[in-house]
Amino acid sequence: MMDLLNALLVIILVMNLFSLGTSRILSVIRIVAAQGVLLGIIPLLLRERPGFPELVAAAVAIVLKGIVIPGVMTRALRDAQIKKEVTPLIGLLPSIILGALATTLALLFSNSLAMAPSQGGTLIVPAAFATILVGFIILTTRVKAISQAVGYLVLENGIFIFGLLLVDAMPLVVEMGVLLDLFVGIFVIAIIVKHINRAFSSTDTDRLVSLKE
Amino acid sequence: MSSIGLTLSAILILAASGLPACLLPRRSAGGQRLAALAMTIGGILGTAAVALSFGPSSATSLKLGWLLPWGSFSVAVDPLSAFFLCLVFVIPALGSVYGLGYWKQMEHEPNGQRLGLSYGLLAASMAMVLISRDALLFLISWEVMALSAWFAATAENDKPEVRRAGWIYLIATHVGTLVLFAMFALWNAQTGSFALEPRGAMLTSGAAGAVFVLALVGFGFKAGFMPLHVWLPGAHANAPSHVSAVMSGVMLKMGIYGIIRMTGLLSAIAPWMGTALLAAGAVTGIAGISFAIGQRDLKRALAYSSIENIGIIGMALGLALTGRACGRADWALLGLAGALLHVWNHGLFKSLLFLNSGAIIHATGTRDVDLLGGLAEKMPFTALAFTLGAVAIAGLPPLNGFAGEWLVYQGFFMALDPSAPRGFEAMAVAAVALAAIGALAVACFVRLQGGVFQGSPRSAAGGHAHDPGLAMKLPMGLLGLACLAIGLFPAMAAPFLESVALAWVMPSGPEATFLPAAMPHIADLAPLAWVGWLGGGIALLAIILYTATRLSRRNGQVGEAGHGTWDCGYARPTARMEYTASSFGQSLVGLLSFILWPTRHGPKIKGSFPAAAKFRSELPDPILDRALRPLFRLGRIRSGGIRSLQQGQTQLYILYILGIAIVLLLSGGRGVSR
Numbered sequence: 001m002m003d004l005l006n007a008l009l010v011i012i013l014v015m016n017l018f019s020l021g022t023s024r025i026l027s028v029i030r031i032v033a034a035q036g037v038l039l040g041i042i043p044l045l046l047r048e049r050p051g052f053p054e055l056v057a058a059a060v061a062i063v064l065k066g067i068v069i070p071g072v073m074t075r076a077l078r079d080a081q082i083k084k085e086v087t088p089l090i091g092l093l094p095s096i097i098l099g100a101l102a103t104t105l106a107l108l109f110s111n112s113l114a115m116a117p118s119q120g121g122t123l124i125v126p127a128a129f130a131t132i133l134v135g136f137i138i139l140t141t142r143v144k145a146i147s148q149a150v151g152y153l154v155l156e157n158g159i160f161i162f163g164l165l166l167v168d169a170m171p172l173v174v175e176m177g178v179l180l181d182l183f184v185g186i187f188v189i190a191i192i193v194k195h196i197n198r199a200f201s202s203t204d205t206d207r208l209v210s211l212k213e
Numbered sequence: 214m215s216s217i218g219l220t221l222s223a224i225l226i227l228a229a230s231g232l233p234a235c236l237l238p239r240r241s242a243g244g245q246r247l248a249a250l251a252m253t254i255g256g257i258l259g260t261a262a263v264a265l266s267f268g269p270s271s272a273t274s275l276k277l278g279w280l281l282p283w284g285s286f287s288v289a290v291d292p293l294s295a296f297f298l299c300l301v302f303v304i305p306a307l308g309s310v311y312g313l314g315y316w317k318q319m320e321h322e323p324n325g326q327r328l329g330l331s332y333g334l335l336a337a338s339m340a341m342v343l344i345s346r347d348a349l350l351f352l353i354s355w356e357v358m359a360l361s362a363w364f365a366a367t368a369e370n371d372k373p374e375v376r377r378a379g380w381i382y383l384i385a386t387h388v389g390t391l392v393l394f395a396m397f398a399l400w401n402a403q404t405g406s407f408a409l410e411p412r413g414a415m416l417t418s419g420a421a422g423a424v425f426v427l428a429l430v431g432f433g434f435k436a437g438f439m440p441l442h443v444w445l446p447g448a449h450a451n452a453p454s455h456v457s458a459v460m461s462g463v464m465l466k467m468g469i470y471g472i473i474r475m476t477g478l479l480s481a482i483a484p485w486m487g488t489a490l491l492a493a494g495a496v497t498g499i500a501g502i503s504f505a506i507g508q509r510d511l512k513r514a515l516a517y518s519s520i521e522n523i524g525i526i527g528m529a530l531g532l533a534l535t536g537r538a539c540g541r542a543d544w545a546l547l548g549l550a551g552a553l554l555h556v557w558n559h560g561l562f563k564s565l566l567f568l569n570s571g572a573i574i575h576a577t578g579t580r581d582v583d584l585l586g587g588l589a590e591k592m593p594f595t596a597l598a599f600t601l602g603a604v605a606i607a608g609l610p611p612l613n614g615f616a617g618e619w620l621v622y623q624g625f626f627m628a629l630d631p632s633a634p635r636g637f638e639a640m641a642v643a644a645v646a647l648a649a650i651g652a653l654a655v656a657c658f659v660r661l662q663g664g665v666f667q668g669s670p671r672s673a674a675g676g677h678a679h680d681p682g683l684a685m686k687l688p689m690g691l692l693g694l695a696c697l698a699i700g701l702f703p704a705m706a707a708p709f710l711e712s713v714a715l716a717w718v719m720p721s722g723p724e725a726t727f728l729p730a731a732m733p734h735i736a737d738l739a740p741l742a743w744v745g746w747l748g749g750g751i752a753l754l755a756i757i758l759y760t761a762t763r764l765s766r767r768n769g770q771v772g773e774a775g776h777g778t779w780d781c782g783y784a785r786p787t788a789r790m791e792y793t794a795s796s797f798g799q800s801l802v803g804l805l806s807f808i809l810w811p812t813r814h815g816p817k818i819k820g821s822f823p824a825a826a827k828f829r830s831e832l833p834d835p836i837l838d839r840a841l842r843p844l845f846r847l848g849r850i851r852s853g854g855i856r857s858l859q860q861g862q863t864q865l866y867i868l869y870i871l872g873i874a875i876v877l878l879l880s881g882g883r884g885v886s887r
Contacts, residue, residue, distance in 0.1 A: 109878070120584060139867045149682065 002122060005045045008038055009127040013103060016134040018101040019154060021092050023084045025077060025146060029070050032153050036065025039160055046164060061160065062177055069153065069186050076190040077146055090141045095147075102133035124165055131158030149189040156182045216266040217275045220290055220344060223259035223302065226251055230309070231330030234318065237863060239326060245318040248329045249309040252336065256306030259340065263298045266290040267712070272345070284349030284407045292712040293477065294343045295552055297470050300560040301343065302463045303338035305686035308455035308564070315571050316368075316453045324368050328453065331364035335459065342467055348397040348407035355393065355467075359386040359435075360847035362464055366452035378447030381837070385444035387602035389434025396427035396475075411478050421479050425486050428475040429493070436468025437520045438527060439497040443837040444511045446504075449516035450580070454571025457512060461519045464721035466556050469526055473552070476534060477717040486539040491531030495646040498524025502653040503805045506660065508830040511570050511580045513564065514661060518606065521650060522559045526552045528643055529621045536624075537718060539634050543733050545718050547624030550710040550735055555617035557706070558699060562605040562614060565692035569599045572685055573665060576678035582664040582794040584674050589666035591678040594686060596666045601693045603658035605700065608651045611748025611755075613699035616741065624741040656801055664794025671788045700748050704741040711735060795830070802832070810835065 015035045019028045040062035043054040050058075077083075088095065106129035113125065135155030139148055156179075230251035234244025266273050274289030290298070309332065318325030339360055341354035363386070367379035397407065403410040403420045416424065430441070435762060437445045445465075449457045472490075476482065501520030508514035529552035536544025571593045573588065585598055589596040605612035625644035628637050670676065677683035680686070699706065716734055783790065802811055833839060858869075 136867065136871045140864045140871065143864075 005042065006123050008042060008045070009123040009161075012038055012157075013123075013127055013130055015019075015170050016103070016131055016154065017096055017099050019150070020137065021096045021135060023088070023092060025082060025084065025144065025150070026074065028147070028150050029073050029077070032150055032157070033066050033070035035154075035157055036069070036109060037062050039065060039157055042161070042164060060179060064183055065153070065157070065160075069183065072186055072190050073146060073149060078195050080146065080193055082146065087143055089143065095141055097136050098137055102137065103130040106130040106133060113129060124161060127178065128158050128165075130164035131155075131161060134158075145189065145193045149186060149193070152185060152189070216262050216268070216290055217274050217288060217344075219258060219265060220298070220340070221275075221288070223255045223262055224337045224340045226255035226258065227305070227333050227340065229331035230255065230336075231326070234329045235326045235526065239322050240319055242319055244318065244326070245313060245329060248333065249313050252306045252309040252333060255336075256302045259298065259302035262304065263290070263295045266295050267292070276346075281349065284347045287347040287408065288341075288344040288350070288351060289346045289798055290344055291718055292709070293470070293473060296709060296713050297466060297529070297556070298340060300463050300466060300557065301336060301339045304560055304564050305332065305339075305459050307691060308459050308568070311458075311568050311571070311685050311688040312453070312455045314682045315455060315568075315575055321368070324370060328365055328368040328456070331361040332456065332459075334361035335365050335464070339463060339467055343470060346409050348400060348409055348826050351409065352390070352393065352397065356390060357808040358464070358467065359390065362386075362456075363389075363457045363732075364462065366448050368453055368456065369451070372451070374447075375451040378444075378451040382444040382448040385434055387440070389431050389441070392427055392431035392434070392576065393471075396424055396763070399424055399427065409474070409478060411480065416479065416481075418481055418483065422483065422486070423482055424475065424479065426489075428472055429490065432468040432471035433469070433476075433493070433767035434468070434651060436465050436523050436527075437497075438493050438523065439500050440518065440836055442497070442501070442520050443680045443834065443841060444517040445520060446508075446513045446834065447837075449519065449567075450510055454512070454567050454574065457516075457562035457570075458567035460562040461516065461567060465519060465523060466560060469523070469530070469552070469556060472530065473549075473717065482534055484535060487531045487533075487535030487538055489531070490527055490534055490639070491643055494524045494527025494531055495525070495643060497521070497527060498650040499646060499653070500808055502522075502650055502657055503801075503808050504832065504834070506653065506657045506805070507802045507809055507811065509581050509583055509795060511573065511582050511585075511661065511665065512567070512676075513580075514582070515566055515570060515658065518654065518657060519559070519563055521654065522555065522563065522606070525618065525621070525650060526555050526559070528647060529555060529624070532621065532624045532640070532643070533717075535637065535640065539637065541627075542718060543626050543738050544627060546711070546714050546733055547620050547627070549714045549717055550707075551617055551620035553626060553710055553713055554620060554699075554706060555614075556690045558605065558613040558617045558696070561692050561695050561699070562602045562612070565598060565602040565604065565689060565696065567685055568689050568692065569595055569602060569687070572681045572689070573678075575681060575685075577674040579672075579674045582661060584672040585665045586671040586675065586788070586791065587667065587669045588675055588678055591675065592666075592680045594680045595689075598689045598693045599666065600662060601696060603662050605696045607658050608654040609655070610744065611697070611750075611752040613703070614695045615748065616700060616703035616744050618647065618651065619744055620735070620739055620741075627738075653801070656798075660794050660797045663797060668791050669788050671791055671793065701745050701752070703744050704736070707735045707741055808835075810839070820848070 004107040012035055015031050015038075019031045019035075022028055023029075036179075040058045040060075043057045043061070044050045047054065090098070107126045110129060132155055135151050135153075135158055138151035138154055142148060142151060160179075223277065230248045233247045233251075234241075237244040275287070277286040279286045292409045312328075312332075316328070321328070335358060338354050338358035342351060342358055345354055347349040363379060363383050366382060367375055369375050370379070399420060402406050403417075403424075404415045406412075429438075434441045435445075447463055452460060453499065476486070498521050501517050501522075501524055505517035506522060508517060529548050531548070533545045533548030533552065536542065536546070536548055570580070576592060576595075577585060577588070601612065605614040607612040608618045622644055625641055625647065627633065630639035653760065711732075711734065718732070750856070770777065802809055809832055811830055811832050813828070813830045815830075816823075816826045818826070860866075
């Protein structure tokens with residue numbers, strides 16, 4: 001069980017790097033959707049016999065992260081008629097290197113944390129930190145509003161992984177709350193993308209600088 | 214249904230009154246009508262609930278748990294709440310009916326729904342403020358009130374001056390709320406709970422003093438005591454008139470309510486508290502009315518006059534506090550009764566005057582008194598209603614302003630009583646201040662009434678003026694009648710006033726200052742019935758005089774064609790030669806220049822045939838324009854370095870968050886034992 005869990009987490013980490021390294025936004029959305037599906041499987045692996053809350057969490061995560069949110073974003077992409085992240089603030093290769101650095105840092109950092117014995121052998125904590133950091137990198141380096149939405153999605157995936165740690169201590173209600181927030185957030189962003197597109201005839205968030213004051 | 218249940222349902226109806234309009238198309242008139250209907254129903258229900266709360270057997274309080282970790286949902290209607298609730302349930306409802314004629318949603322398509330929604334919320338949150346018995350619930354309601362007032366006052370946000378006034382209001386109200394946070398935190402630290410119940414005995418005298426000062430400052434921002442009034446003139450002048458009426462007539466009183474409520478909870482009142490409030494009130498009153506005299510903007514003048522009235526209420530409260538501090542139940546009763554009656558009165562006549570100013574603006578399109586004139590012929594109803602309001606606000610019989618101020622005068626004169634405790638003779642000086650305020654108020658409103666309604670039109674603005682429609686006339690008429698009713702029958706209000714005063718003077722508990730039996734009655738101290746008779750006599754006299762002059766004018770040949778009212782014997786006078794409202798106020802502005810500091814821009818006239826020149830005089834607000842604006846400008850220059858942080862790029866902002874998160878991660882691990 002533990003090995004399978006760790007294998008999944010490693011795939012998730014690789015997907016992080018992939019999402020950093022491609023400029024086609026549609027591919028990034030698909031990768032993140034796949035990541036969401038994998039994340040949905042993880043709660044089922046945490047216990048020998050998954051109970052009702054785990055099943056619900058898995059189902060909701062797969063449906064929302066794997067299907068609904070990527071669907072909304074693909075539609076927004078089609079409406080706004082963008083294909084590529086043309087001018088990221090940092091090039092694709094440097095951002096992959098940054099992502100790799102962040103992953104290493106996360107591994108080092110989580111080694112220095114005091115862990116409960118049950119989590120000793122898993123990659124959950126480093127994977128969570130690495131995914132959160134990658135989310136931040138996407139958020140800070142990409143210009144298109146839709147890429148930023150992808151960044152938030154990756155960020156939330158990281159938080160979701162972290163939430164798995166607390167599956168015993170903290171009720172899943174909290175995680176559900178986060179998911180709902182995100183769901184609403186994506187909707188808002190999809191709407192904003194449309195409006196930015198109409199108002200500034202571009203979906204580059206750079207243009208928002210003119211709203212500074 | 215219990216009284217508290219009825220009150221809460223009325224509040225719900227008020228809060229939701231703007232919702233239907235949000236679901237209807239923006240241009241439809243139905244939404245606004247529904248909102249006015251809901252406001253009226255809510256108002257009537259609420260008034261019924263208030264009446265019920267005075268009844269013998271009806272639950273007047275309710276306490277529920279809630280999800281927040283502190284406080285509780287604890288509400289109650291006691292006489293003090295009920296007294297203020299009357300205003301909250303009546304004035305906004307009248308204002309919303311008035312709005313049907315004055316501020317049609319169809320004509321304000323972009324922000325009509327916003328005004329409807331925030332207007333209902335404003336009324337509901339004010340009622341919640343009044344019935345909250347828990348500091349947390351109080352603060353939540355207070356904040357909802359402040360924000361909905363902001364949304365309502367900036368409804369016409371396409372105008373830059375409206376936005377500017379809105380920002381000043383928003384800053385001022387939040388500074389005030391911050392002070393209230395400090396006050397309630399102190400209250401919680403001293404009494405061990407957020408419940409607003411009389412636990413004053415648990416406070417040390419120093420803490421009680423601190424609570425009093427914080428309450429005076431925090432609530433003073435809302436009420437508009439003089440150095441804290443900065444937001445008031447701009448916000449009142451730039452809001453739609455029915456919103457100004459609610460803000461001035463009702464919302465300012467929430468500050469007064471807060472002060473009365475908190476002083477009622479404190480058991481030990483020190484004499485200096487009364488003196489402080491007395492001084493603050495006197496300064497506010499005199500300075501407020503002085504600035505009102507110098508304003509060209511009709512609504513700004515009314516706003517400054519609101520400050521003056523808050524000053525009068527403050528003085529009356531100061532008298533009441535002094536009475537409690539030195540054990541004189543009669544001073545406390547007269548002071549509090551005067552303050553409360555003036556709260557009602559000001560709520561009625563100031564709303565009337567603001568609604569009137571709305572009718573004038575609606576008809577002429579300007580607020581500048583110097584551009585108006587001669588409207589009495591074209592708008593007789595408005596002129597009559599304005600005159601009623603002006604007489605009332607100047608504190609003249611037979612209207613209600615006189616009754617309230619008369620009680621306060623009686624209280625101040627009692628300080629000269631030989632049986633009064635030593636050291637309080639100086640309080641009689643306050644009567645002089647009150648008299649000065651009254652005299653200046655008469656001058657101020659003679660100036661406004663004369664400038665707007667008498668003479669001949671000073672510009673083309675009043676060319677097509679006419680009286681407003683029924684939707685606007687009805688609330689104005691009702692308010693005018695209410696002013697007259699209280700003026701003629703002030704004794705009717707005495708039982709209300711006594712029941713509030715009884716609860717306020719004696720915080721229930723072992724350390725009660727007075728015994729109920731020792732509580733005097735207003736009728737013994739100050740026979741209000743006489744005021745009614747006097748007022749009736751004066752009203753009768755006025756009617757007789759008016760009819761007599763009317764008859765003599767009809768029989769005689771006064772008023773030949775071609776002669777204006779103020780033509781000074783010129784053969785061909787023009788409206789530009791007319792005495793303006795500014796000219797009328799000129800001598801007083803000169804006399805009061807040590808308070809007002811007027812500025813004049815214009816050349817010195819030399820020689821016999823001077824060239825064409827321009828002259829301009831201004832009356833900047835001493836606190837806002839002379840102190841705060843330069844201070845903020847300096848602050849903006851000094852803090853220029855920090856502004857480079859504000860780049861406007863979302864990416865950079867996220868980077869800031871990331872940086873903080875990393876710093877927290879790294880420093881948060883410190884101190885954790887392995």
